[in-house]
Amino acid sequence: MGVILGTIERQEFAASVAGSDLITVIGGKTQWDIGGTIDPNARAVSAPVGIYDYTPSEMTLRCGAGTTYEEIQNILGEHNQMLPFDAKGGSTIGGILAVGRSGARRLRYGAVRDYLLESWHADHEGKLVKSGGPTIKNVSGYDLCRLLVGSLGTLGFLAEVTIRSLPVPPCSRWMTGVCDPFELQSRLYRPSCILWNGNEVWVLLEGHPADVEREANLTGLTDCSGPPVLPSVGRLSLRPKLLRELPKMYKQGWLAEIGVGLVHLPEPIKYDQGSLSAMTVMSDIKARLDPTGRLNPGREVF
Amino acid sequence: MSSKRRKTIFDELKALLENRVRTDDMELQLYGKDSSVLSGVPATVCFPVNAEEVQGIVSICNRFQRPFIARGSGTGLAGGAVPVGNPVIISTAKMNKVLEIDLEDRIAWVEPGVLNLDLSKALMKFGFHFAPDPSSQQVCSIGGNVANNSGGPHCLAYGVTTSHVLAAEVVLPNAEIVTLGGIDPEPKGYDLRGLFVGSEGTMGIATKVAVRLTPNPPDVRTLLLDFADVSDGALAVSAIINAGIIPAALEMMDHNAIGIVEAFVHAGYPVEAAAVLLVELDGMSGGVEAAVETINDVAKTHNAGSVRVAKNEAERALLWKGRKNAFGAVARIKPDYYLHDTVVPRSKLVEVLNQVYKIADKYDLIAINVFHAGDGNLHPILAYDAREPGILERVHSAGDEIIKASMEAGGVLSGEHGIGLEKRDFMHLLFSAHDMFTQDLVREAFDPQGLANPMKVLPSGSRCSDSFKQHIPEGVWV
Numbered sequence: 025m026g027v028i029l030g031t032i033e034r035q036e037f038a039a040s041v042a043g044s045d046l047i048t049v050i051g052g053k054t055q056w057d058i059g060g061t062i063d064p065n066a067r068a069v070s071a072p073v074g075i076y077d078y079t080p081s082e083m084t085l086r087c088g089a090g091t092t093y094e095e096i097q098n099i100l101g102e103h104n105q106m107l108p109f110d111a112k113g114g115s116t117i118g119g120i121l122a123v124g125r126s127g128a129r130r131l132r133y134g135a136v137r138d139y140l141l142e143s144w145h146a147d148h149e150g151k152l153v154k155s156g157g158p159t160i161k162n163v164s165g166y167d168l169c170r171l172l173v174g175s176l177g178t179l180g181f182l183a184e185v186t187i188r189s190l191p192v193p194p195c196s197r198w199m200t201g202v203c204d205p206f207e208l209q210s211r212l213y214r215p216s217c218i219l220w221n222g223n224e225v226w227v228l229l230e231g232h233p234a235d236v237e238r239e240a241n242l243t244g245l246t247d248c249s250g251p252p253v254l255p256s257v258g259r260l261s262l263r264p265k266l267l268r269e270l271p272k273m274y275k276q277g278w279l280a281e282i283g284v285g286l287v288h289l290p291e292p293i294k295y296d297q298g299s300l301s302a303m304t305v306m307s308d309i310k311a312r313l314d315p316t317g318r319l320n321p322g323r324e325v326f
Numbered sequence: 327m328s329s330k331r332r333k334t335i336f337d338e339l340k341a342l343l344e345n346r347v348r349t350d351d352m353e354l355q356l357y358g359k360d361s362s363v364l365s366g367v368p369a370t371v372c373f374p375v376n377a378e379e380v381q382g383i384v385s386i387c388n389r390f391q392r393p394f395i396a397r398g399s400g401t402g403l404a405g406g407a408v409p410v411g412n413p414v415i416i417s418t419a420k421m422n423k424v425l426e427i428d429l430e431d432r433i434a435w436v437e438p439g440v441l442n443l444d445l446s447k448a449l450m451k452f453g454f455h456f457a458p459d460p461s462s463q464q465v466c467s468i469g470g471n472v473a474n475n476s477g478g479p480h481c482l483a484y485g486v487t488t489s490h491v492l493a494a495e496v497v498l499p500n501a502e503i504v505t506l507g508g509i510d511p512e513p514k515g516y517d518l519r520g521l522f523v524g525s526e527g528t529m530g531i532a533t534k535v536a537v538r539l540t541p542n543p544p545d546v547r548t549l550l551l552d553f554a555d556v557s558d559g560a561l562a563v564s565a566i567i568n569a570g571i572i573p574a575a576l577e578m579m580d581h582n583a584i585g586i587v588e589a590f591v592h593a594g595y596p597v598e599a600a601a602v603l604l605v606e607l608d609g610m611s612g613g614v615e616a617a618v619e620t621i622n623d624v625a626k627t628h629n630a631g632s633v634r635v636a637k638n639e640a641e642r643a644l645l646w647k648g649r650k651n652a653f654g655a656v657a658r659i660k661p662d663y664y665l666h667d668t669v670v671p672r673s674k675l676v677e678v679l680n681q682v683y684k685i686a687d688k689y690d691l692i693a694i695n696v697f698h699a700g701d702g703n704l705h706p707i708l709a710y711d712a713r714e715p716g717i718l719e720r721v722h723s724a725g726d727e728i729i730k731a732s733m734e735a736g737g738v739l740s741g742e743h744g745i746g747l748e749k750r751d752f753m754h755l756l757f758s759a760h761d762m763f764t765q766d767l768v769r770e771a772f773d774p775q776g777l778a779n780p781m782k783v784l785p786s787g788s789r790c791s792d793s794f795k796q797h798i799p800e801g802v803w804v
């Protein structure tokens with residue numbers, strides 16, 4: 025039997041991470057400023073690119089972490105499947121996972137972290153570590169995959185990932201108008217997204233055409249091509265019901281994800297989001313997994 | 327005078343909990359077991375009623391350097407709650423209140439001892455439920471679900487426990503009380519919540535859990551497909567998924583399972599069939615009806631004998647009663663059973679099922695297959711009579727071979743039961759020494775002293791990579 029596709033690529037990537045110098049991993053640089061500025065002395069590496077394995081009936085795909093979101097969407101699309109992250113052009117799957125921010129359809133499809141099944145990452149010594157498993161269900165061992173998602177590459181650099189995919193909904197329809205978004209949410213079964221700017225609402229309905237039609241009639245809104253571009257200067261994470269208070273907190277220009285609790289702001293956030301629990305454990309994990317602090321210096325998760 | 331005597335750990339626990347500390351033999355024996363075939367001996371069993379008491383117990387254990395094990399309902403199947411090292415058992419049974427149901431945020435804060443089904447019953451009148459639904463849901467606790475990252479038939483569409491737990495108040499092994507995760511969408515810091523869920527009690531004890539509420543689907547349809555050939559049934563599973571349908575549940579029962587279940591529930595299961603698929607579709611009626619049509623097509627192309635659609639809620643409940651009570655029904659043919667739990671790629675279901683039958687034949691055992699086919703999660707049951715001399719060795723050898731066959735097919739060790747003690751020594755089949763070393767580094771950040779449910783999940787040699795095949799620890803009986 026030949027070598028499993030991707031094996032050499034991930035080994036070469038891990039070898040490129042080895043050393044004692046400061047090091048950073050570059051994806052599509054679409055979310056490059058999140059968590060702080062990388063130390064300019066850090067040497068840059070890039071994760072492998074390529075789709076190694078995709079069996080549509082398994083609804084899983086294995087690829088190099090440097091593979092772009094578009095390339096993955098294209099191959100999934102050929103089999104009427106998708107990822108629901110709505111990432112920017114040029115984003116890599118490794119970057120999306122390392123940053124851990126979900127797309128605007130999180131209300132229906134859940135968080136990015138729920139899509140990573142198995143990962144291979146290069147640790148601070150340039151050794152490969154496998155976590156999770158390739159099947160859509162797995163509780164074997166500690167869930168380091170979820171630890172890595174959103175860790176901004178400060179605990180290890182993703183080399184290869186196995187992610188789960190979803191069927192493309194047969195019908196998608198954006199609608200807009202003026203209404204109470206909270207009341208709207210309570211009337212709909214599983215909308216994919218509800219955005220609110222304090223006055224207008226944009227809602228995405230997805231599913232079987234008959235169901236989308238029925239829900240569309242319930243909304244009393246009119247069809248539109250899509251929502252406005254999400255502002256990206258500030259990002260606020262609130263428990264969903266606190267979104268009601270937004271008009272009192274910020275003037276205009278924001279868009280809030282109803283039912284999720286995310287607010288996209290055209291200005292920096294002005295409220296401290298509270299103290300962080302379990303700081304000691306977080307620091308200890310960082311100290312154990314990156315004792316010399318060489319991985320992505322300058323970027324901080326907490 | 328007793329004041330001159332040095333206080334024992336029991337004295338301190340009694341001072342904290344009064345009569346909620348038990349040490350009588352009968353009770354210790356009871357808490358020496360969970361629902362696996364393993365058992366051990368605890369030093370004592372405590373019944374705290376709140377987080378402060380849990381914190382007090384963990385503090386005392388720290389002072390006496392005594393291991394402790396959190397225990398929910400004891401329905402775990404991998405020995406996760408089996409005592410090792412004469413530990414203090416911390417039962418969450420008296421922490422069983424639903425603290426808050428917040429319909430606007432669509433979450434509920436619950437204590438760990440709340441039973442899974444009780445939570446969904448409490449939510450029913452609001453039109454919501456808690457999605458993970460293990461077969462033991464009538465008796466298993468939310469705390470146990472969190473510890474094991476439990477699944478259940480409906481996790482195919484809705485995801486396992488980790489997707490439904492937003493935050494947890496946790497007493498860390500050093501007795502500090504922290505909150506992991508949050509009910510806002512992007513809590514700061516590393517996802518310790520994600521690590522904690524499924525950590526089998528080795529990273530602390532949850533004292534309060536924020537669970538996500540899932541809206542009840544407006545339409546539900548339950549179908550039963552029967553097949554004269556197991557392979558056709560297994561291939562139909564992939565065909566359904568390939569058609570772009572993710573059923574709410576997609577369960578398979580083989581001929582042996584159908585026989586014992588039908589004798590037990592009289593649901594009209596086709597006892598002649600080699601296999602049945604129990605398919606549940608939910609959502610809005612348009613999508614559900616289209617999916618029913620697609621499944622009818624798949625049934626035809628895969629030689630299904632018939633497709634029975636449950637006509638009403640009573641019939642649906644009856645079909646599910648059969649599925650959910652299949653394990654108990656095994657008692658009709660043999661007094662004991664060993665329930666396995668591995669996952670294989672859907673495309674390997676036929677191959678691995680055939681191997682399971684061959685392995686059972688080789689060891690002269692009865693294999694009964696009732697499992698979550700949609701996500702490839704096999705649950706072979708090996709039925710036996712423990713009174714038969716030498717039978718347990720055969721059961722264990724067969725189990726080992728089933729695990730290895732699943733691994734060789736590209737699968738994983740456990741889909742929902744966890745590793746516990748049962749599969750600890752198989753971890754090397756899935757992970758390298760360095761993988762496990764890394765996992766242990768992370769575990770140690772939570773529990774540097776190794777007091778929280780020690781000897782579980784990872785082989786004890788994980789920090790010194792030379793030896794993996796460990797023996798079951800001393801004091802544990804198989």
